[in-house]
Amino acid sequence: MKNVKLISLALSMLVCFVTMAQEKTITGTVSDNAGPIPGATIGVQKTKKTATTNYEGKYTITAQKGDVLVFSYIGLKSQTRIVGDKNIIDIKLEEDQQTLNEVVVVGYGTSRSKKKMTTAHSTQMIQGRTMGLQVSHNYDKAMASPSIAIRKEESIAAKNEPLYIIDGVPAKANQIAKINPNDIQDIKVLKDDNATNLYGRKGKNGVIVLATKNELYKNLSEKELDAKLTHLTTTQPVEPNQEDYDTFIENAFESPKTAPLSTFSIDVDNASYTNIRRFINNGQAVPKDAVRVEEMVNFFKYNYPQPKDAHPFSINTELSDSPWNSKNQILKIGLQGKNIPTDDLPASNLVFLIDVSGSMSEMNKLPLLKQSMKILVNELRKKDKVAIVVYAGAAGMVLPPTSGDEKKTIIDALENLNAGGSTAGGAGINLAYKIAAENFIKDGNNRVILATDGDFNVGDSSNTDMEKLIEEKRKSGVFLTCLGYGMGNYKDSKMETLADKGNGNYAYIDNIQEANRFLGKEFKGSMFAIAKDVKIQIEFNPKQVQAYRLIGYENRKLRPEDFKNDAIDAGELGSNHTVTALYEIIPTGINSNYVTNQPDNLKYTQVQANPNNYTNELATVKFRYKKPDGDKSIEMVQIIENKAVLLQNASDDLKFSSAVAWFGLKLRDSKLITNKSSEDIIKLAKQGLSNDSEGYKAEFIRLVEATKEAY
Structure with missing residues (x-):
């Protein structure tokens, strides 16, 4: 009897071994006449095994010889292929005329x-x-x-x-x-x-x-x-225009004698740039308050080195001439987040919080949202899990937490979504955070991904109410990513508030290419934080600096005492993310119309100048950050030497980032720059054009060229 059991066990193991030996990995590309298709679905017939193409139309799936692969995409005829000896199967889908x-x-x-x-x-x-x-x-x-x-x-x-x-x-x-x-x-x-x-x-x-x-x-x-x-012009105004943007006043020049410290939170959002791109591409005027210069600058990637020590980011500084005022200087501060290999990233607990209200029915809203989310689903691994919560007049869960390798199940849930009704945004947020908390992964990536046009009109709707709600939910350790869609009634102010207060980031998805960039190519940086509550504080040396101003970051400024206060929220930095901040500096001894008169000597208060002569130092910059699951901040300090290089000898990064900031200041009609020449902006951007394999920097130059007659 014992021998029979052993023989049976051996036979079972042999069958398993043969089955595993027959399974093979199939790769390939799915395309149509227009090129590669991101978000196409590949399934193994009569099984639950599925895969989705990435932003380049490529896929990977395991199957056994003789299995039937089904390739499908909305609006195109599905095709099947039998798995044979080949490991690469490329498919070209055709239009489904019956449907289209x-x-x-x-x-x-x-x-x-x-x-x-x-x-x-x-x-x-x-x-x-x-x-x-x-x-x-x-x-x-x-x-x-x-x-x-x-x-x-x-x-x-x-x-x-x-x-x-x-x-x-x-x-x-x-x-x-x-x-x-x-x-x-x-x-x-x-x-x-x-x-x-x-x-x-x-x-x-x-x-x-x-x-x-x-x-x-x-x-x-x-x-x-x-x-x-x-008599009609080629451009017509949008009606109705109910888009909301927070009003702000650009940073003015300050004296290091009266304001020696400049403190702010980093900002990794780039929604402002894609929103501006949408306006320009549509032939519309760009609303002044839609322009946040720091988000424009941080849309682009720069050539900063990877960190070499135990800290999660490297610090890089550079000083050169100001391109719009040769008497002034530009100080660039760049952070480079550590690039974590995908296999080493922690498991993800994601909750898709999707707006399916009536305002989301247009093609550039819910339909684009569905295609966007497919790109993100393609990046998920077996150890990741996803739940889907929707909200309109009420909120509900349409997909319980599901493993990342069950891609067909997740995509089917997305495809079944339809728009209609009012918008109970507050109820949706509460439910999404509740599910995220119930499935919390210790040392994992716990995140709610909110996708909406921001048009909340029922329940918690005011920015103040939303701010309080998100600040409370932030304490749970769950991060927030906001994805904005649509135009005409787009609520930028609400989206920015949610991201800023929720330990999160914010992107505006104007087309499928932007979805590919943010959710596909930059998936690790967008979805995995390597440091949170990152703050920067600079002390300028009055012996070298007559006045300074931070370019952008108006809604990210902090009080000096907030720098060491770990209860104060700040921005998060993702894997391989870069962050860039620019200061314009008026050196000592320069006559400038932007320098305000210094106050008279005080009668009751005497400020004793430091007798030490730091003639070689421009400033001291300090950084504070917390680990993603930490509560206590870590400080880093770096001295910035007073060594400026001519603009022509500056790095490509400084040239291009300055050109982007210059264009943003022009769009805002800044009163602090006198030269607003599009030709000069284009010239500087071209001089800094490098590291542009995806063509985003070349696209920026085209946008500037397209606005030469309008601005």
């Missing part, structure tokens, strides 16, 4: 009730109407009309300009761009047979059909249509 082709019964739009459009350009409303429709903006020419092309089934060329119809009248692309978005009642995009059956050969490249309210342009000749649209 529209069936129409009239040549121009039917009458349907539409709400006011929250777009600045009528061409924006066409985007996303069907697969193969491309709307391209010309960033090299200020306020230029976008170009539109519809890719046909037999071609992937981007030069197929469609036929335009306005209220039944043929029109030109530049005329379409002149129509006020709020006058548009309905839009249809016709392709292939649907287009040629109604419009003959003229519709061979597709047809874009617009119907206006009250048929404003019906029965007009081409000449009459042109005359009626001539």
Whole structure:
């Protein structure tokens, strides 16, 4: 009997060994005619095993020989492949015409009730109407009309300009761009047979059909249509514009004799830059208070060295000439967070808190949010877990904590979300933090990820109420990431308040590329804190510095006594994150209109000057931080020598960061800079153009070029 058991055990082990030996790792890329597809799903048929493509369209999945892999993506035909001897399987998905082709019964739009459009350009409303429709903006020419092309089934060329119809009248692309978005009642995009059956050969490249309210342009000749649209500009205001931004006054110059210490919290948010990019790309004026210079500067990565000691970040300083005032100087302070290998990152306990209220129904809100979250899900490991909480009129959990390797389950839960109702933001936050606390991982990454347009209108809604709620929840040790979506009614002020008070960070997702950057490429820095409550305090030497000012960080400034107070909240630093701060300095002996008169000698108080002569020191900078799970801060100190280099010899990092700050100050119409030349900003940015494999810095230059005539 004993021998029989041993033989049975041996056979069982042999079967397991053979099964494991047959399992193999399959990799590849999923694409369509337009290129790689992030967020596509790969599943092993008849199992729960799934994977999702990353921001480059690449995937990895384990399967056995003979298994069937199913490749799918919304709007595209699913494909299957049988696993054979090959370990690399690349798939090109095609459009699902049954899903995407529209069936129409009239040549121009039917009458349907539409709400006011929250777009600045009528061409924006066409985007996303069907697969193969491309709307391209010309960033090299200020306020230029976008170009539109519809890719046909037999071609992937981007030069197929469609036929335009306005209220039944043929029109030109530049005329379409002149129509006020709020006058548009309905839009249809016709392709292939649907287009040629109604419009003959003229519709061979597709047809874009617009119907206006009250048929404003019906029965007009081409000449009459042109005359009626001539007085309109190519850019129309957004209606209604209910976006909220906190008002602030930029930092002024201060004297080290009366204010020797400058203290502030680091800021790793970069929402302001992507929001500004959205305004410029849409041909809109940028609201002054939407411009937070430090967030613009910190959108970009710089070439700072990795830390070499036990501290989680390195400190890097540089002093050079001010590009907008050659008499002044620019001091750059840069931090580089330690790059933690993915395998060494702690397990994550994540709660997706998703706004599904009625205001989230537009294409650049909930639909974009779903695609964004797929990118994040792709980064999760088996030891990570995710729960999903949604809120509209009330809050509820739609997915209990689920392992990161059950990607199909998580993605299916996301796909089932729909928008509607009012917005009980406070109830959602309470429930999300409750679930995060119940599943808290000691020494892990515990985080709520809030995705919303910030339009809270029921329950805890005021910024003060939200601030108190988040400050209370912060004590639980759960971090917060805020993802902002949409336009027109976007509530930046609420999002910034939540992130600032919740040991968190804040990003504005204006397109899927930004989602790829923040949630994919920079996943470790965005989601894993290596230091929290990071504060900086600088003492300037009055022998060398007549006056100084911190550029940006207006809402991150702290009192001098807050620096050593561990009860005061400050910003967090993520894995491999960089943080940059710039000071403008007026050296001693320089005549400047920005230096205020010093107060008279005091009668009752005498301030004794230090007799020591620190002629070689510009300043002393101190840093304080806590470990992610710590309560006591650690201090670092570094001396900044009074050694300035000419701007032409400065690092690329100083040149480019100064150019970004310069552009931000220009957008804010700063009264503290006299040179606001776009050409000079572009020249300096080009001189600092390096370490730009992703093209973000080149994109910045295009944005500056696009605003030359407007600012």
